[in-house]
Amino acid sequence: MIVLHARDCDPKACTALRAHRMGLVELTRHPGDVPTGAVVLDPTVEKALSREDRDAALERGLVAVDCSWEHVHRYFGPLRRRCRHRILPYLIAANPVNYGKPCKLSTVEALAAALYILGFRREAEEFISRFKWGPAFLELNRERLEAYRRAETSAEVVRVQEEFLPDGL
Numbered sequence: 278m279i280v281l282h283a284r285d286c287d288p289k290a291c292t293a294l295r296a297h298r299m300g301l302v303e304l305t306r307h308p309g310d311v312p313t314g315a316v317v318l319d320p321t322v323e324k325a326l327s328r329e330d331r332d333a334a335l336e337r338g339l340v341a342v343d344c345s346w347e348h349v350h351r352y353f354g355p356l357r358r359r360c361r362h363r364i365l366p367y368l369i370a371a372n373p374v375n376y377g378k379p380c381k382l383s384t385v386e387a388l389a390a391a392l393y394i395l396g397f398r399r400e401a402e403e404f405i406s407r408f409k410w411g412p413a414f415l416e417l418n419r420e421r422l423e424a425y426r427r428a429e430t431s432a433e434v435v436r437v438q439e440e441f442l443p444d445g446l
């Protein structure tokens with residue numbers, strides 16, 4: 278797994294830097310280092326991640342972009358022409374900064390959720406359990422993650438998501 282790091286976060290609270298220090302992810306500051314065809318977790322697009330992206334993630338890589346939420350629209354543009362950009366379906370954050378907020382996941386929550394949905398459940402659990410609040414993220418979202426994992430296509434993930442959306446979203 279690769280994190281493109283924008284250096285605009287608080288380094289003490291940055292989950293990507295912590296994951297890198299633990300040897301769990303590769304870190305780069307250069308968009309050119311992201312492999313062509315990689316699956317990029319991008320909260321600004323419409324197409325949802327699903328098992329259909331599993332081969333691309335395995336062969337080309339799974340990528341998150343660690344930047345501040347205020348600047349999230351700036352960083353994905355340069356990759357969009359050559360990578361598969363995917364949004365995660367409805368999930369709730371359990372990290373201390375955004376606890377309880379829908380869809381605003383930390384970088385490591387996003388990567389763990391992606392692993393889970395792509396069918397790498399054990400790897401997702403091992404990865405997120407390295408963080409104090411990781412197991413809480415899984416418990417809070419277990420039913421949703423299981424349902425998304427079972428969906429075969431992006432369209433099906435979106436259909437399944439409808440069941441979990443609170444009224445008005």
Ligand SMILES: C[S@@+](CC[C@H](N)C(=O)[O-])C[C@H]1O[C@@H](n2cnc3c(N)ncnc32)[C@H](O)[C@@H]1O
Nearest residue numbers: 291292318319320341342344365382383384387
């Ligand atoms: C905006 S950064 C914030 C990072 C935060 N400062 C941290 O320390 O974890 C979170 C990144 O995780 C991924 N991500 C988070 N929520 C997502 C979602 N709902 N859909 C797709 N990707 C998401 C994206 O790559 C996003 O840029």
